[in-house]
Amino acid sequence: ADSTLKVKDVIGEFESGGRLAQHSSREYVDAEGFSLFLKTYLEVDDFPADFCQRLFRYFQNVEQDGSTTTTQAKVFLRDMSCYFSVLEEGQPREKLEFTFKLYDKDGNGHLDSSEVDRIITQMMRAADYLGWDVAELRTVLKDMMTAIDVDSSGTVTLEEWLKGGMNNVPLLVLLGLKVKQKQDGQHIWRLKNFNKPAYCCVCKSMLLGLRKQGLCCSRCKYTAHSHCSNKNVEPCAPTFVKSKQELRVPSHDWVRSDRSSKCQVCSRKIKTLAGRRCVWCQQMRHDECIYTGLSTCNCGPLKDHILPPWAIYAHSKVEPIFKASFLYNDGQSIFPQTVPIPDIHPLLVFVNPKSGGNQGERVLCKFQYLLNPRQVYNLSNGGPSPGLHFFRNLSDYRILACGGDGTAGWILDAIDKADLRVNPQVAILPLGTGNDLARCLRWGGGYDGSDLTEILKEIETSELIQMDRWSIQVIPNDPKQVGDPVPYQIINNYFSVGSDASVAHRFHSMREKYPQRFNSRMKNKLWYLEFATSETINSSCKNLTECLAIECCGKPLELSGTSLTCIAVLNIPSIYGGSNLWGESTKPGGPPREPREVITDPEVLKTVAQDMTDKRLEVVGLEGMIEMGQIYTGLKSAGHRLAQASQITIRTLKAMPMQIDGEPWLQPPCTIHITHKNQANMLMGPPAKPSGFFHLK
DSSP, X not given: OOOOOOHHHHHHHHSTTSTTGGGEETTEEEHHHXXXXXXXXXXXXXXXXXXXXXXXXXXXXXXXXXXXXXXXXXXXXXXXXXXXXXXXXXXHHHHHHHHHHHHOTTOSSEEOHHHHHHHHHHHHHHHHHTTOOOSSHHHHHHHHHHHXXXXXXXXXXXXXXXXXXXXXXXXXHHTTOOOOOOBTTOOOEEEEOOSSOOBOTTTOOBOOSSSOOEEEETTTOOXXXXXXXXXXXXXXXXXXXXXXXXXXXXXXXXXXXXXOEEOTTTOOEEOTTSEEEETTXXXXXXXXXXXXXXXXXXXXXXXXXXXXXXXXXXXXXXXSSOOOOEEOTTXXXXXXXXXXXXXXXXXXXXXXXXXXXXXXXXXXXXXXXXXXXXXXXXXXXXXXXXXXXXTTTOSSOEXXXXXXXXXXXXXXXXXXXXXXXXXXXXXXXXXXXXXXXXXXXXXXXXXXXXXHHHHHHHHHTOEEEEXXXXXXXXXXXXXXXXXXOOSOSXXXXXXXXXXXXXXXXHHHHXXXXXXXXXXXXXXXXXXXXXXXXXXXXXOTTXXXXXXXXXXXXXXXXXXXXXXXXXXXXESSSOBTTTBOSSOOOSSOOOSOOOTTOOBOOHHHHTTOOOOTTSSOEEEEEESOHHHHHHHHHTSSXXXXXXXXXXXXXXXXXXXXXXXXXXXXXXXXXXXXXXXXXXXEEEEEOOOOOOOSGGGOO
């Protein structure tokens, strides 16, 4: 952003007669030349040497003919130049022209088959970086490039390249050109593998191929060949109205559909591509039946969750904080505004695409189809704040957090900072690993790919509870001792110190150092088992009770004579992916107790139940990783109940591993204060349906 030079300006220095020509040989540049390229292009004198070496090694890995080879002390100048050029500001046409000239190495004004293969290799690397399925992508890209060669001459001219590239959104994306989908009614294409026969809505022919046969719009499911997407396709369904006069006036939005179904008007079967579907109420009708007995759209089975387009209007006022604008066809920048719609509870969906492997991306696409895309937010693009700001005018809406416990905590923190008129209710779709909070709220231990409409129905019948949240303050005894940063200032699930945090700290450190070894859940569990086993043998926290002191509301907790290696402070009845350390109570809890009352009597603690809404914390001790495993597998009912209180202070005498909600760190001697912060409106899922023969009716 700060550089005044363009890549094409720097490339001239490596050509014959340039001041850096001695560092390049035809298509290649050596390591010293690569460093000089970065210093010249970025206009810096001191570029970090280790970073430069890592970049150089990355560009050394060149894919040719489907195999990966490593060049010796040199990189391709064209690939390197293309990568850096896409980071620059500029128009797609200008960048397409630059890419053409860059790969037209013989300068004859045509891209031959070898030069086209080189571009396809570049796009394969971009697709892999974007997380696309690249198993059969090379064949699809070759078909895409063949379609650009309009005259079938076997070569691509600059005119064909620009004309085909400007209208081919996947091609622009795979070349690294970031295409902003801002015009309302514009399709968002993605390559798709169809499990059953599908047809192109443009040319009416079948989509053929082994995999990734064609393009599908994430919003309206409009399907097309990759080469047909360049033609005059029907617009996507609008997501807002263009004037206030259209507000609160329900209407259908019909899009072409290739699926067979019954017509809602005449009840006759709709043949392939002979009908249309309303994107909001999902009605199917023949083309000739669309305007027969036309009623207003009621948004169908998901009407309680959908924020319909007649609840959003275009507002041209400039808002300096949130730039989530979109464009009219005339290029005027406008901003979305919402108005309340009675008798519905629109769902604001936040998706963390990094959670659950590729599950996050798939869930994002599914919700964009089921709901209005303007109510579905990718947390990688600005976090929760833009979505909360967009819904600020609505008084009765719900939030669905799609991710792990960290994602839920992130959204709850954003709600605190947003200063909203109403405190929205939050449900969770668990995409993470542990999902302890989701388990306690009856949303399950992990999303299994089931139908999202069923989950939306469960949200409608969910129960509101007010979950406690706790502030944690860590004060080092010696400010000069610098330890790891404390991950959170708020506890939603639990805080622990000792052997469990030691295992978690080793696991996270190893995963950051060798991420390629932690690429599946099974591998992660095996690594965790190995670290837990070594911790059991080494017992790094065996003298834990001699190195810390705990006060509950100012009352010291007696720990002498115990052999505890872990202390956990619990807010919810789940930890470590489903372990209930507090366990079930032997007797009913009796009358409600005052929050400030401290309970340390072991006999009384046996009858005390755990509740995430009572403004009280539970303190539990464990004797080691073996006991933790026994509780997880059900061989033991609970840990050692130590106390229940509303304020807790912990003082440590040496550096110890600690963790908050699964995020570990190493903390020098300190004093820790845990106090009640507030209560969050959470949605608890409906009870699990009983299964078995005797429950059938």
